[in-house]
Structures are given as C-alpha cells and as structure tokens.
Amino acid sequence: MLNKKMKNPITPKKEITIVIPIFNEEKNIKQLYQQIKRVLDEQDKTYEIIFIDDGSKDNSFREMKTLKTTDSAVKIIKFRKNFGQTAAFDAGFKHAKGKIIITLDGDMQNDPTDIPRLIQKLEQGYDVAVGWRHKRKDRAFKRISSRFAHLLRKLIIKEKIHDPGCTLKAYKKECFDNLELYGEMHRYIPHLLSFQGFKIAEVKVQHHPRKHGRTKYNMLRLPKGFFDLLFIKFWNDYSTRPIHFFGAMALAQYTLSMAIFIEQIIKAIIIRELIAGPLFLAGILLVITGTLTLIFGFIAEIMIRMYYKQEKNYSIEKIID
Numbered sequence: 001m002l003n004k005k006m007k008n009p010i011t012p013k014k015e016i017t018i019v020i021p022i023f024n025e026e027k028n029i030k031q032l033y034q035q036i037k038r039v040l041d042e043q044d045k046t047y048e049i050i051f052i053d054d055g056s057k058d059n060s061f062r063e064m065k066t067l068k069t070t071d072s073a074v075k076i077i078k079f080r081k082n083f084g085q086t087a088a089f090d091a092g093f094k095h096a097k098g099k100i101i102i103t104l105d106g107d108m109q110n111d112p113t114d115i116p117r118l119i120q121k122l123e124q125g126y127d128v129a130v131g132w133r134h135k136r137k138d139r140a141f142k143r144i145s146s147r148f149a150h151l152l153r154k155l156i157i158k159e160k161i162h163d164p165g166c167t168l169k170a171y172k173k174e175c176f177d178n179l180e181l182y183g184e185m186h187r188y189i190p191h192l193l194s195f196q197g198f199k200i201a202e203v204k205v206q207h208h209p210r211k212h213g214r215t216k217y218n219m220l221r222l223p224k225g226f227f228d229l230l231f232i233k234f235w236n237d238y239s240t241r242p243i244h245f246f247g248a249m250a251l252a253q254y255t256l257s258m259a260i261f262i263e264q265i266i267k268a269i270i271i272r273e274l275i276a277g278p279l280f281l282a283g284i285l286l287v288i289t290g291t292l293t294l295i296f297g298f299i300a301e302i303m304i305r306m307y308y309k310q311e312k313n314y315s316i317e318k319i320i321d
Contacts, residue, residue: 016040016047016119017098021088022064023054025106027212029063035112036104037071043116050075050092051106055082086186093176101171109137110168111206118170118203127175127198130161130190131168131205138207149225156233159191161202168205184224188232195236242304246297253290257283 018036022029033049040047051064053076061078068074077091093101100122104110114131121129136143146165153159164187175193185192194200238245260283268274 014048014098015045015100016043017096017101018047018049019052019089019092019096019101019103020050020106021052021054021085021092022056022060022106023082024056024058024060026059026063028106028108029060030067032106032108033067039112039115048073048075048097050077050095052088052092053078054084054088055079084184086181086184089186090181096173099173101173103167103169105167107210109208109210111208114168114203114205118168121201121203122170122172125199126201127172128190128193128200129170130164130200130202131166132163132202133166133207134204136207137209152226152229156229157191157236161190161200164188164190166205183228185228185232187225188228191232240304242300243297246293246300250290250294250297253286253293257286257290260286
C-alpha cells in the first residue's frame with residue numbers, strides 16, 4: 001500500500017486585520033488586546049492583530065511579546081526608532097492579510113465595541129468607515145487645536161468629514177493598493193481615498209478619557225500637518241498638470257514686473273531720466289524668478305509624466321468582461 005503524502009493546507013486569508021501603532025503605551029496594551037479579542041471572537045471571523053512598536057522607550061515591546069506567546073493571531077512589527085504614526089500605519093497596512101483593515105489608537109480612548117458597526121458600514125457597500133467622536137473626552141487644548149486644523153482642511157481641501165482625526169476607521173484592503181504614505185499624512189487617508197473615488201461613510205463612535213500614559217499630541221504636529229495639507233491640495237489639483245500651477249505663478253510675476261517697468265518708463269518720460277532704483281531692480285528680479293518658476297514647472301511636468309508611465313492616474317473599481 002502506497003503512503004500518500006499529505007499536502008500542506010493553504011492558509012486562508014484573514015477576514016479582519018487590526019492595526020495599532022504603539023508608542024509608550026505599556027499599561028494599555030494588555031487591556032486593549034483583551035477588549036479587541038472579545039469583540040472579534042463574537043464576530044466569528046478570522047482575524048489578526050498587528051501591533052507596531054514605534055520606537056517605544058518603556059516596556060511596551062515586552063508586553064506585546066507576552067501576548068504573542070499566548071495568541072498566534074498577534075503580530076508585532078518593531079521599528080528601530082520612533083518614525084511616527086504615518087510610518088507605523090503604512091507598515092501595518094503593507095503587512096495586513098485581512099480583507100478588512102481596522103485602525104485604532106493604543107491609548108484605549110477608542111472603543112473596540114464600535115468595530116462591528118464599522119464593519120457593517122463596509123458590508124453596506126462603502127469602502128471606508130470613519131469614526132466620528134461626537135462626544136470627545138480630550139482636554140480643551142487638544143479639542144481646540146483639532147477644530148482649528150479641521151477648519152483649515154475644510155477651507156483648503158473642502159473636506160466634509162466631521163472628525164478626520166479619529167483613528168478608529170475601517171477600510172477595505174484594496175484601498176491601499178496604490179496609496180503611499182509619507183510625513184504626517186495618516187490623518188488625510190480618507191480624503192486621499194475619496195479623491196481616488198472610494199466611497200466614504202461616517203459612524204458615530206464612543207470616546208473615552210485617557211487612563212494611563214501621556215498624550216503624544218503637541219504643537220509641533222500643527223505645522224507638520226499644515227505642510228502636508230498644502231501638498232495634498234497641490235497633488236489633488238495639479239498632480240497631472242503641474243505646469244498649470246507653476247505657469248500661473250510665473251505669469252503673475254511677469255505681469256507684476258511688466259507693470260513696474262511701465263510705471264518706471266512713464267516716470268522716466270516725465271522727469272526725462274531713468275533711475276535704476278529699488279522698484280526697477282524689483283521688476284528685474286521678478287523677471288528672473290518668473291523664468292525660474294516656469295523652468296521648475298517644465299521639470300515638474302517631465303517628472304510627473306515619467307511617474308505616470310508606471311503609476312495610473314485613475315482607479316478602477318471593477319471590470320466586467
């Protein structure tokens with residue numbers, strides 16, 4: 001009788017991936033894990049929980065390793081140093097195996113019991129479900145700063161989401177097929193996906209005061225986020241035609257220099273003397289900077305065309321053959 005070789009079973013894809021950036025949250029990790037596990041076990045779906053240690057200086061990594069020894073669903077990604085939330089999310093997204101990816105903060109202010117409601121939104125046909133902390137439990141400074149940042153987003157990129165700063169979100173895996181994250185851009189993920197045509201929904205979620213550890217929020221995040229906001233505005237409007245942006249800037253400088261030269265010529269005719277004063281020199285400088293701006297536009301246009309030879313400037317939802 002011949003012995004049949006047993007084939008290795010194909011590992012099925014996970015249905016849900018939880019992505020949690022961690023930076024000095026040693027007192028929250030175990031309790032957060034227990035809450036998440038309780039909720040996911042009730043969903044009767046296969047899942048994995050990815051912790052990203054973003055250069056923690058406390059015992060966070062040790063706490064994660066302890067969970068890993070008792071639960072194979074736990075995955076740990078450890079950074080060599082603190083690279084920030086955007087980098088942590090990007091690493092988590094790239095290593096996620098789930099069809100649905102859910103993000104949470106590691107400070108236990110997000111409530112895992114809201115996860116089923118986010119998943120339900122995706123099952124209704126949406127691509128992204130964004131949590132809305134309609135009753136925030138943060139300190140006044142943090143709430144005011146967030147409102148100011150939200151106002152800027154509404155003015156500059158016309159963002160319609162009520163609470164883009166809420167980390168509790170659910171995404172379909174395909175949302176990240178062509179999305180690259182840099183800087184502090186994690187807070188703009190829904191807007192970037194909306195720009196690509198993905199359907200966004202909001203879900204009112206719970207929010208709790210921080211019990212352990214200290215907030216990582218500080219004033220340095222505001223200017224960093226603002227510069228990323230300007231880049232997103234530029235990318236949304238001019239990513240396929242940068243020459244229009246730089247060309248408009250160059251035209252404005254040429255127009256202003258021309259107005260200065262006309263004024264100087266009229267003045268010279270009246271006083272019968274051409275004086276190369278500060279205003280005349282400013283006109284010459286505007287011609288030079290306008291020309292440089294136009295050159296930058298041509299260079300940017302060439303680079304964009306090279307970029308789009310490999311990357312599509314559109315997003316396909318489905319193909320029916």
